[in-house]
Amino acid sequence: MAMRLWASKSASYLKISVFNRGFATVLKDLKYADSHEWVKVEGSSATVGITDHAQDHLGDVVYVELPELGTAVTQGSSFGAVESVKATSDINSPVSGKVVEVNKELDDSPGLVNGSPYEKGWIMKVELSNNDELKTLMDSDSYSKFCDEEDAKH
Amino acid sequence: MITVTIPNFGLTPFQLTSVSLKRSSPCNQVSIFRCPLALLMTDDQKRRCDVFDMHNELVPYADAWSWQKSIVEERKKLIDSDEDLCDSLVILQHPPVYTLGAGSSEDHLKGIKNYYRTERGGEVTYHGPGQLVMYPILNLRYHTMDLHWYLRALEEVVMRVLSSTFCIKASRHKGLTGVWVGDQKVAAIGVRASKWITFHGIAVNVTADLTPFKQIVPCGIQGGQVGSIKELLRESLSSEECGEIHYTDYELVNTTYESLIKEFSKVFQVELCIKPISLANFLEKKTSPVTV
Numbered sequence: 001m002a003m004r005l006w007a008s009k010s011a012s013y014l015k016i017s018v019f020n021r022g023f024a025t026v027l028k029d030l031k032y033a034d035s036h037e038w039v040k041v042e043g044s045s046a047t048v049g050i051t052d053h054a055q056d057h058l059g060d061v062v063y064v065e066l067p068e069l070g071t072a073v074t075q076g077s078s079f080g081a082v083e084s085v086k087a088t089s090d091i092n093s094p095v096s097g098k099v100v101e102v103n104k105e106l107d108d109s110p111g112l113v114n115g116s117p118y119e120k121g122w123i124m125k126v127e128l129s130n131n132d133e134l135k136t137l138m139d140s141d142s143y144s145k146f147c148d149e150e151d152a153k154h
Numbered sequence: 155m156i157t158v159t160i161p162n163f164g165l166t167p168f169q170l171t172s173v174s175l176k177r178s179s180p181c182n183q184v185s186i187f188r189c190p191l192a193l194l195m196t197d198d199q200k201r202r203c204d205v206f207d208m209h210n211e212l213v214p215y216a217d218a219w220s221w222q223k224s225i226v227e228e229r230k231k232l233i234d235s236d237e238d239l240c241d242s243l244v245i246l247q248h249p250p251v252y253t254l255g256a257g258s259s260e261d262h263l264k265g266i267k268n269y270y271r272t273e274r275g276g277e278v279t280y281h282g283p284g285q286l287v288m289y290p291i292l293n294l295r296y297h298t299m300d301l302h303w304y305l306r307a308l309e310e311v312v313m314r315v316l317s318s319t320f321c322i323k324a325s326r327h328k329g330l331t332g333v334w335v336g337d338q339k340v341a342a343i344g345v346r347a348s349k350w351i352t353f354h355g356i357a358v359n360v361t362a363d364l365t366p367f368k369q370i371v372p373c374g375i376q377g378g379q380v381g382s383i384k385e386l387l388r389e390s391l392s393s394e395e396c397g398e399i400h401y402t403d404y405e406l407v408n409t410t411y412e413s414l415i416k417e418f419s420k421v422f423q424v425e426l427c428i429k430p431i432s433l434a435n436f437l438e439k440k441t442s443p444v445t446v
Binding site for chain 1 (some may be wrong): 255257260273274275276282299300302303305327331332343344345346347348349
């Protein structure tokens, strides 16, 4: 981590592009928020998690704060949190709706978020209240580009 | 995504009140003015950070916590409309209290019933008189959007204080966030970031009575030892036989405070605007942190 930071600082001083984890996986069929959550839409229901890019930045996730069932979530607002190395950060919902299921496996195995961010590490399922919001999210290509730009800044 | 740039549209920037580490006149009001995100710079282009100095006050935990949360919520709302408040730093002491992080195990409390369950990271810890607690409320978009960097930077502040002011060599233990001298933990960290606005922070044992730490498993580290600057100085002075040097607790706390804010401004590259505030004024104003 320190090496990567040193490398990116040196690179930005020298104005060269950084060789970084451009290999973080981005899946084609998902939609992405600029706060690094993904959403998989199936009809009026959506599964939400955090991206490979996010989990890589966080490091080992030791705790996931899950929302309560039935909670209303709003696009862009916090619905839970993830903790790694003494720092807890909000996770924001990429969609609005009602929480209908949460991944209880994460209580005992928060590391699923790291190991399988798009499958076993899913965080919640939401009954969508506004499918139009999906248009404001990024597709996989835009999200990949967004991550590259964000990493290049620091 | 908010991009902070130096504005170049011909408007007169805000006149900011301080360009160096000087004390502003003690203010009866908590005043933080809002301005467009890009203009939160001082004249020499360092970002401004307001310091609410209560380093000799025992601030009830609940009040400090709710004050932080109200500032964070205000900043999050402002950020949606491309505005923000200055970064701020609260430095204070607490009356004796135990707190848990969001994912902390209650087992580490060893039966203690009175505690606060908070939203920060990290495990159980104790705060009490003689321990300086810093709560930086920073927008990491101005610094580095990397929580690991932030934790290392907080550790760096304390490590520099120990080294430059007390000649104490501190270290990091890989995988265990915090500041260590040998196998004693002198500073504990637990933070929360919400849309990249940080709160909670770091607690440094200066002259604190360390007995309350024995009632818990501090930071969830079984067998972990906790130290303080006072005890470390006592050990090093007695071993060096360099004669009697007496620091009162009051002097030690003040010296540590001065050093902490100096090193904080260097590590985070901010210009500090010190606002001493009495506990009474803080408690009165804490529900309305934003006044212009």
